[in-house]
Amino acid sequence: MADAKIIDGKAFAAGLRARVADGVAALKASHGVTPGLAVVLVGEDPASQVYVRSKERALVELGMNSFDHHEPADMAESDLLALIDRLNADPAVHGILVQLPLPKHIDTQKVLARIVPEKDADGFHVVNAGLLATGQPGAIVPCTPLGSLLLIRDTLGRDLKGKRALVLGRSNIVGKPMAQLLLQADCTVTMAHSRTADLPEECRRADILVAAVGRPEMVRGDWIKAGATVIDVGINRVAAAEPGKTRLVGDVAFDEAVKVAGAITPVPGGVGPMTIACLMLNTLAAACRAAGAPVPAEAGVGAAL
Numbered sequence: 683m684a685d686a687k688i689i690d691g692k693a694f695a696a697g698l699r700a701r702v703a704d705g706v707a708a709l710k711a712s713h714g715v716t717p718g719l720a721v722v723l724v725g726e727d728p729a730s731q732v733y734v735r736s737k738e739r740a741l742v743e744l745g746m747n748s749f750d751h752h753e754p755a756d757m758a759e760s761d762l763l764a765l766i767d768r769l770n771a772d773p774a775v776h777g778i779l780v781q782l783p784l785p786k787h788i789d790t791q792k793v794l795a796r797i798v799p800e801k802d803a804d805g806f807h808v809v810n811a812g813l814l815a816t817g818q819p820g821a822i823v824p825c826t827p828l829g830s831l832l833l834i835r836d837t838l839g840r841d842l843k844g845k846r847a848l849v850l851g852r853s854n855i856v857g858k859p860m861a862q863l864l865l866q867a868d869c870t871v872t873m874a875h876s877r878t879a880d881l882p883e884e885c886r887r888a889d890i891l892v893a894a895v896g897r898p899e900m901v902r903g904d905w906i907k908a909g910a911t912v913i914d915v916g917i918n919r920v921a922a923a924e925p926g927k928t929r930l931v932g933d934v935a936f937d938e939a940v941k942v943a944g945a946i947t948p949v950p951g952g953v954g955p956m957t958i959a960c961l962m963l964n965t966l967a968a969a970c971r972a973a974g975a976p977v978p979a980e981a982g983v984g985a986a987l
């Protein structure tokens with residue numbers, strides 16, 4: 683059988699960013715509003731700094747305002763909550779992103795709960811999780827699952843009815859919302875995790891396999907159904923063959939999987955760029971809602987399906 687189609691997340695994300703830029707220009711023209719995202723980074727984690735910088739660059743490129751708040755690692759939880767209160771009250775800020783993970787002395791759930799749901803650009807607030815789980819319009823959908831769904835629909839078409847989908851990983855930020863989106867799209871959804879019995883066999887039943895466990899190359903080629911669509915959410919930095927060098931790999935053993943799957947996302951260049959593009963989309967959507975303007979079709983559950 684021919685090798686799988688490689689799903690070009692980087693190219694799809696570039697197209698999505700261009701559509702967001704058009705939406706930003708239209709909102710400026712119609713309502714005089716420039717969408718703004720506040721990005722809060724607590725501490726000096728080098729990987730987090732890289733991600734935050736790429737988000738800030740994307741905002742500026744798309745004509746949006748970027749409000750950076752880089753805070754020391756020993757910031758008191760009460761000071762972080764006070765910062766969020768100020769951002770909640772600031773009319774120039776339409777979206778707020780608190781980079782995770784937070785330092786251990788800070789209660790993540792307490793911080794996420796403090797963001798007003800309308801400005802929760804990540805879609806991590808329990809109100810947005812609840813709106814998504816109950817299929818209501820107006821939910822802000824977490825960026826990685828939304829981006830993954832857009833890639834799945836670009837590959838398989840809008841009609842996913844009756845397909846068997848398996849989501850590997852049950853995190854609040856990827857696995858659970860991904861399963862909700864696939865369920866809304868009329869897939870038959872299985873959630874698998876580290877305690878699942880006979881994981882390879884479960885995976886082999888899936889027409890759509892989404893791997894989001896954070897274990898490098900855990901999903902092998904013989905875990906994949908012939909022709910399946912494989913979405914690899916994992917971004918794991920591992921040692922490269924050359925001493926002292928590192929490289930990125932997904933949760934799927936790509937070289938094996940590409941021989942079996944029908945379509946597969948690469949790492950890098952797959953889901954990662956979609957996460958950032960969807961963050962831009964969520965910020966635009968939040969600004970549109972705040973201004974009483976129509977929300978772009980790709981954002982939100984009802985619109986995304």
Ligand SMILES: Nc1nc(=O)c2c([nH]1)NC[C@@H]1CN(c3ccc(C(=O)N[C@@H](CCC(=O)O)C(=O)O)cc3)C=[N+]21
Pocket residue numbers: 733779780781782783804825917930949950951952953954955956957958
């Ligand atoms: N509140 C919050 N929201 C997040 O969305 C969030 C977060 N915290 N904490 C950290 C993770 C990580 N994350 C990535 C986004 C894009 C790439 C990405 O574009 N990766 C490139 C490769 C980048 C490289 O070369 O290192 C790719 O896959 O092609 C990676 C990682 C968002 N996160």
